[in-house]
Amino acid sequence: MSMKDQLSDKSIVCEAVHKSFGEVHALWPTSITIRAGEFVTLLGPSGSGKTTLLNIVAGYLDPDGGRVLLGDRDLTRLPPRQRNIGMVFQNYALFPHLNVFENIAYGLRVRSQPADEIRRRVQDALTMVKLDGLARRTIHQLSGGQQQRVALARAMVIEPDLLLMDEPLGALDRQLRKHVQLEIRRLHLASRRTTIYVTHDQEEALVMSDRIAVMSQGRIEQVGTPTELYSSPRNRFVATFLGESNLLPVEICERTGSETEFKVRGLEQSWRIAHHDQTPEHAEALLLVRPEDFRVVGADQPAIVGHVTEIVYLGELTAFRIRLAGDHEIWMRQMKLPGLQVGEPVRIGWDTASVRLLETK
Numbered sequence: 001m002s003m004k005d006q007l008s009d010k011s012i013v014c015e016a017v018h019k020s021f022g023e024v025h026a027l028w029p030t031s032i033t034i035r036a037g038e039f040v041t042l043l044g045p046s047g048s049g050k051t052t053l054l055n056i057v058a059g060y061l062d063p064d065g066g067r068v069l070l071g072d073r074d075l076t077r078l079p080p081r082q083r084n085i086g087m088v089f090q091n092y093a094l095f096p097h098l099n100v101f102e103n104i105a106y107g108l109r110v111r112s113q114p115a116d117e118i119r120r121r122v123q124d125a126l127t128m129v130k131l132d133g134l135a136r137r138t139i140h141q142l143s144g145g146q147q148q149r150v151a152l153a154r155a156m157v158i159e160p161d162l163l164l165m166d167e168p169l170g171a172l173d174r175q176l177r178k179h180v181q182l183e184i185r186r187l188h189l190a191s192r193r194t195t196i197y198v199t200h201d202q203e204e205a206l207v208m209s210d211r212i213a214v215m216s217q218g219r220i221e222q223v224g225t226p227t228e229l230y231s232s233p234r235n236r237f238v239a240t241f242l243g244e245s246n247l248l249p250v251e252i253c254e255r256t257g258s259e260t261e262f263k264v265r266g267l268e269q270s271w272r273i274a275h276h277d278q279t280p281e282h283a284e285a286l287l288l289v290r291p292e293d294f295r296v297v298g299a300d301q302p303a304i305v306g307h308v309t310e311i312v313y314l315g316e317l318t319a320f321r322i323r324l325a326g327d328h329e330i331w332m333r334q335m336k337l338p339g340l341q342v343g344e345p346v347r348i349g350w351d352t353a354s355v356r357l358l359e360t361k
């Protein structure tokens with residue numbers, strides 16, 4: 001494959017697509033644009049509508065309304081085989097009676113490509129997924145990771161405008177998953193093929209994606225880069241689904257032009273935070289503090305007092321469970337904090353630039 005062949009210049013646009021099964025709204029009207037060459041992950045718990053949205057893009061499901069555009073082409077009513085889309089599934093869906101070569105060649109044979117063209121492209125695809133030399137193996141002679149790479153090669157060899165992957169690593173053990181995640185990421189960076197990837201595994205989404213769309217109950221809650229979603233989640237669902245979080249109930253005392261002053265419920269100390277795009281309007285809110293953003297502070301700084309109730313060693317980091325005044329409990333993660341023992345008093349503050357106020361719902 002030449003570089004020109006590999007570069008995908010097609011964006012995909014979903015405009016208010018929706019789908020119900022009887023009473024169940026599998027997908028509420030949903031719009032999202034995936035830019036040309038971008039790797040976007042649909043991330044959400046089971047039943048949140050990820051596969052429904054992916055299948056609408058693939059053409060396996062007819063939406064009840066809305067449009068799907070690939071570049072400037074309206075795909076909405078086209079059957080799957082006319083969409084030039086490569087699909088990779090969790091169960092690989094390889095043909096057990098065909099060898100590796102023939103599995104990868106399948107899509108090219110269906111498209112009646114000449115024999116030497118097929119040989120060349122399959123060979124390139126084998127090299128791309130590092131399976132050189134295994135072309136004549138049968139599928140059952142391969143490991144799970146190798147089978148998944150065959151599935152990937154088979155989807156890529158047709159040079160699709162769009163690559164769709166539905167939980168492709170679900171059947172692999174943790175070690176192999178991590179390895180293949182990085183391989184898929186590298187392949188993507190080399191080929192820059194527009195890709196939509198479905199997973200319920202937040203770590204996988206963070207490692208692989210240019211942007212992530214977090215889904216819940218048939219809706220996209222937020223779309224952003226991994227950093228944006230982690231540091232600026234729009235609501236409680238996104239904050240808790242992506243990464244570890246502490247949510248402390250707070251009362252808003254005052255809003256000035258640029259800052260909000262609040263108190264953690266039940267405590268006297270007040271704090272200030274700069275307004276951010278989602279600062280809640282109501283008197284009650286939640287303060288989001290990531291475990292790494294807590295600080296042990298000195299007597300001269302504002303703090304909530306507490307004591308350590310549990311210490312968990314996590315390798316390079318240590319997690320401290322701390323019961324705070326006001327009957328709040330938090331988890332803090334730090335590099336080593338020498339001398340901090342279970343039962344000891346601590347004074348806790350946070351890095352003001354990193355915390356956020358969220359709506360309580």
Ligand code: ATP
Nearest residue numbers: 021024026044045046047048049050051052053200
């Ligand atoms: P998972 O991670 O478990 O695959 P998902 O996020 O992909 O979940 P979907 O498969 O899109 O979720 O399902 C969304 C909702 O639509 C669920 O409540 C599901 O039960 C329902 N649903 C999906 N397909 C059908 C169908 N063919 N008939 C009836 N209900 C369906």
